[in-house]
Amino acid sequence: MSVFTKVSHNELRDFLKAYPVGELIGYQGIGEGVENTNYFVDTTDGRWVLTLFERLNHEDLPFFLGLMDHLAGRGYPSAMPARSREGANLTSLNGKPAALVRRLVGQSVLFPNIAQCQAVGRALGELHVAGLSFAGRADNTRGPAWRQATAETLLPRVDAAQRALIESELAAQAQLDWATLPQGVIHADLFRDNVLFVEDRLTGVIDFYYACTDALAYDLAVTLNDWCTDPDGRPNPARWQMMTLAYRGSRELNAAERAAWPLVLRAAAFRFYLSRLYDWTFPREGDVVHVKDPEQYRRILEWHRDQAPLPL
Numbered sequence: 098m099s100v101f102t103k104v105s106h107n108e109l110r111d112f113l114k115a116y117p118v119g120e121l122i123g124y125q126g127i128g129e130g131v132e133n134t135n136y137f138v139d140t141t142d143g144r145w146v147l148t149l150f151e152r153l154n155h156e157d158l159p160f161f162l163g164l165m166d167h168l169a170g171r172g173y174p175s176a177m178p179a180r181s182r183e184g185a186n187l188t189s190l191n192g193k194p195a196a197l198v199r200r201l202v203g204q205s206v207l208f209p210n211i212a213q214c215q216a217v218g219r220a221l222g223e224l225h226v227a228g229l230s231f232a233g234r235a236d237n238t239r240g241p242a243w244r245q246a247t248a249e250t251l252l253p254r255v256d257a258a259q260r261a262l263i264e265s266e267l268a269a270q271a272q273l274d275w276a277t278l279p280q281g282v283i284h285a286d287l288f289r290d291n292v293l294f295v296e297d298r299l300t301g302v303i304d305f306y307y308a309c310t311d312a313l314a315y316d317l318a319v320t321l322n323d324w325c326t327d328p329d330g331r332p333n334p335a336r337w338q339m340m341t342l343a344y345r346g347s348r349e350l351n352a353a354e355r356a357a358w359p360l361v362l363r364a365a366a367f368r369f370y371l372s373r374l375y376d377w378t379f380p381r382e383g384d385v386v387h388v389k390d391p392e393q394y395r396r397i398l399e400w401h402r403d404q405a406p407l408p409l
């Protein structure tokens with residue numbers, strides 16, 4: 098359960114007065130989140146998600162909320178942030194920065210089928226295209242500098258096999274010049290728990306709190322690694338090719354991206370291998386339920402290191 102900040106009925110009722118969203122009917126803490134405190138909130142005007150930002154830098158929040166506003170305003174299936182009566186999409190509650198966004202229908206899927214992978218590939222391509230007209234810019238907080246620093250923190254704490262993998266990966270990725278790859282707005286964490294479906298219809302893309310400006314191909318690699326690999330770390334050819342094809346329906350990859358692709362896939366796997374290994378090595382106090390297994394990302398990373406990628 099990740100409701101870090103408690104909100105009473107009266108506190109929420111008073112908070113909602115700042116928004117033109119009607120009267121509070123009811124609310125409930127959401128257990129799935131790991132970064133923020135989230136509540137489902139029902140008012141006489143609709144269904145909402147209230148987020149209290151626990152760890153993100155306050156100055157980064159306008160980028161995330163502005164992006165969600167930009168995308169939802171163009172018909173993208175992301176949640177539109179509500180604006181307060183004063184026009185702000187970022188307010189505060191109980192000492193935390195807060196946002197109220199539309200609640201989207203649907204559920205996340207753990208075992209996606211081919212049609213769902215196709216829908217996610219299309220949605221990712223559409224996000225990259227829609228992001229081109231978004232003026233905001235943000236650095237990737239899990240980019241190459243973070244990967245280098247996190248690897249260095251981990252190296253003295255891990256076993257010999259893990260050390261060898263981390264060191265070889267740092268050396269391999271030093272060959273990649275990210276600046277040569279097309280950049281734009283990326284989601285950067287489009288995992289299965291961040292997409293909602295009603296049957297095979299994609300109804301929501303959520304959790305834009307790692308979104309940033311970075312290489313578009315990296316975002317495709319992050320998404321493929323989560324949605325389209327089997328438990329042994331191998332790409333699942335049917336799901337992988339369907340997602341790639343659907344993505345390319347919105348945006349074609351250029352020659353530089355194709356040449357860099359094997360290293361991009363490795364960088365995308367390395368990022369989550371490192372964050373998971375870090376959380377295992379330095380567990381956060383009170384976080385028992387949500388620590389994710391680094392081994393799956395070790396297998397994905399080793400697969401990409403040792404095998405030629407499936408055709409793009």
Ligand SMILES: Nc1ncnc2c1ncn2[C@@H]1O[C@H](COP(=O)(O)OP(=O)(O)O)[C@@H](O)[C@H]1O
Binds near residue numbers: 130202290291303
């Ligand atoms: N706009 C939304 N519509 C419907 N459900 C949402 C929405 N935003 C978040 N959720 C629900 O809240 C959960 C946690 O949200 P998420 O943004 O992933 O939190 P965290 O950033 O803390 O990981 C999601 O798994 C989903 O169930």
Ligand SMILES: N[C@@H](CCOP(=O)(O)O)C(=O)O
Binds near residue numbers: 286288369
């Ligand atoms: N989707 C990620 C979790 C989000 O990244 P983190 O850096 O906040 O751990 C995963 O499944 O590892």
